[in-house]
Amino acid sequence: MSKVNNYILNYNTDKALVNAAGKYAVIPVSENAKIDKMVPVADMVMQIDPKQEWKQMFNDVWRLERDYFYDANMHGVNWVGVKEKYGKLLESALTREDVNYLIGEMIGELNSSHTYQGGGDLERQRKSNVGYLGINWQADGEYYRVGKIIRAGIWDAEVHSPLDISGINIPEGNYILAVNGIPIKTDKEPYAAFAMLADKTVEITYNTKPDFKDAKTAIVNTLSSEFRLRYLNWIDGMRKRVDEATHGEVGYLFVPSTGIDGQNELVRQLNALSDKKALIVDERFNNGGQIPDRFIELLNRKPLVFWATRDGHPWHWPPNVLFGPRVMLINGWSGSGGDAFPYYFKKEN
Numbered sequence: 001m002s003k004v005n006n007y008i009l010n011y012n013t014d015k016a017l018v019n020a021a022g023k024y025a026v027i028p029v030s031e032n033a034k035i036d037k038m039v040p041v042a043d044m045v046m047q048i049d050p051k052q053e054w055k056q057m058f059n060d061v062w063r064l065e066r067d068y069f070y071d072a073n074m075h076g077v078n079w080v081g082v083k084e085k086y087g088k089l090l091e092s093a094l095t096r097e098d099v100n101y102l103i104g105e106m107i108g109e110l111n112s113s114h115t116y117q118g119g120g121d122l123e124r125q126r127k128s129n130v131g132y133l134g135i136n137w138q139a140d141g142e143y144y145r146v147g148k149i150i151r152a153g154i155w156d157a158e159v160h161s162p163l164d165i166s167g168i169n170i171p172e173g174n175y176i177l178a179v180n181g182i183p184i185k186t187d188k189e190p191y192a193a194f195a196m197l198a199d200k201t202v203e204i205t206y207n208t209k210p211d212f213k214d215a216k217t218a219i220v221n222t223l224s225s226e227f228r229l230r231y232l233n234w235i236d237g238m239r240k241r242v243d244e245a246t247h248g249e250v251g252y253l254f255v256p257s258t259g260i261d262g263q264n265e266l267v268r269q270l271n272a273l274s275d276k277k278a279l280i281v282d283e284r285f286n287n288g289g290q291i292p293d294r295f296i297e298l299l300n301r302k303p304l305v306f307w308a309t310r311d312g313h314p315w316h317w318p319p320n321v322l323f324g325p326r327v328m329l330i331n332g333w334s335g336s337g338g339d340a341f342p343y344y345f346k347k348e349n
Contacts, residue, residue, distance in 0.1 A: 001035070045144050054099045058090050059083075061117070075110050082109050096120045115333060131197030131222030133176075133204075134161025134229050139186045143175050143210040152232030153239070159229045162220035170206050170218060177215055178205035198224035231256075242280055251276035251322060258337030259289025266295060271273065271320045280325040281345070288336025296344045299326060 007254045015040075016029050018182040024039040062083045066074070086106040093099050103117045121210065138147030149161050149172055163170045170176075176184055179202050184193045194202075200222050207215040223229070242252040251273030255262050273279060281299065303323055309316040316323070326349060330342045 001033075004115065042298035050096075054090065054093060054096070058087065058103060058106075059097065062106065065107065065115070068111075069110065075112065077109050080140055082106055096122055113339065128196050129198035129224060130191050131200055131202065132191075132224070132226045133163055134159075134223055134226055137176075137190045140175070141210060142185055143177060143330075144184060144186060144190050146172050146174050146176060146206075148172060148225065150229050150233050151236075152229060154237040156232050156236075159223070159232070161229065162222060165220070168213075168218055168220060170204065174206050174208055175210050176204060176206055177210070177212055179203070181205070184315070188262060196220065197222055209316065218271075238282065247275060250278045251279060252280050254282045255286060255295070255341070257287045257289045258292040258295060258341055259287075262286070262289060262292075262337075263294070270298070270322070272321045274322050276324065279322050279326045280329065281326060282329045283334060283338060283341050284329055284331040286334040286338030286341060288334070288338045290337055290342075292337050292341040292344060295341060296348055299345070300348050315329060 001018070001020075003021045005019045005021070007016045009016050012266070014029055015026055017024060017026055017034070020035055024041055025035045025037060026039065027033045027035060060077070066079055081104075082208055086102050089102055090284045093102060100117055100120060100122075107117060134150045136147040136150065138145040141248070146163065150163055152159065153160065162168065179185055179193050179197070181203070184190050201219060202222055204220055205212070205215050206218065207213075238254065239252045242250055251275060253269045254264070255266050265288050272307045279299075298321075301318055301321045301323075303316045303318075305317045307317065309315065325343075328342050328345050334341070
């Protein structure tokens with residue numbers, strides 16, 4: 001059948017509830033079955049007692065860990081006792097947030113990674129986007145200055161501060177007086193004036209003094225997030241520090257994850273460091289992703305051959321690989337593949 005996302009069989013396996021492009025139907029489990037009638041879910045109403053529902057959820061979570069946790073000994077934890085302890089606290093829960101917190105604390109007693117909880121009928125606040133200029137704001141009396149324009153490495157063309165674009169001349173130290181004619185004053189956060197202005201073309205009023213007299217204007221396109229810009233700036237700052245401290249002899253490489261973005265960053269940065277004598281691999285705050293065996297294989301490649309040249313230096317092969325000593329920086333904020341990465345690194349170095 002086409003357009004069926006998933007299905008659930010009944011106990012006798014002669015009927016199935018199918019999800020067909022977001023709509024539901026019950027069909028017989030037989031050849032040439034067709035979807036003739038949809039289940040009118042829009043008209044379904046249930047009366048729910050949250051306290052009883054939360055108790056069932058809590059018990060189901062406890063049973064799932066009891067029956068499927070990889071260690072049948074439950075890491076030595078008295079799992080029955082854990083249920084009794086947190087079950088008493090559950091009686092005082094007033095919201096689904098309380099329940100999720102207790103479930104998380106209960107699972108946390110196992111002291112094991114990759115044991116998560118989340119979701120449910122949570123209270124969610126209305127959110128609005130914010131436009132960013134890629135700068136550090138500096139309060140100065142009644143108005144804000146451009147304290148610092150955030151810049152990535154000179155080779156990073158991926159993202160720029162809107163004030164760091166050719167044709168825009170708002171230097172550091174200038175005052176940002178208004179956006180779209182609305183004054184920006186220090187009695188509020190500067191971002192308050194940029195609410196609902198993410199990825200928008202806006203008019204910035206600026207001056208070398210905190211005064212609208214003789215002020216100039218510039219048209220810029222705001223960012224919806226500064227994360228990537230500040231991330232690249234952070235990396236470049238540490239790269240410069242290592243470069244200056246070692247007189248250019250040691251390379252610095254930051255690996256944010258062991259997923260696709262981490263693999264991209266590893267290759268991107270490593271290609272530029274093959275001429276260094278040593279390497280610092282920084283995997284602090286690594287949020288994991290995949291098993292990092294290929295990361296270790298790439299970092300630990302050995303020279304197989306050198307190509308002789310009449311002029312210049314011999315070429316080593318494989319190329320774009322650093323063969324000198326390597327060290328790794330770690331912290332307690334890495335997880336999953338980010339935990340495995342330094343463990344594998346230590347075993348191989």
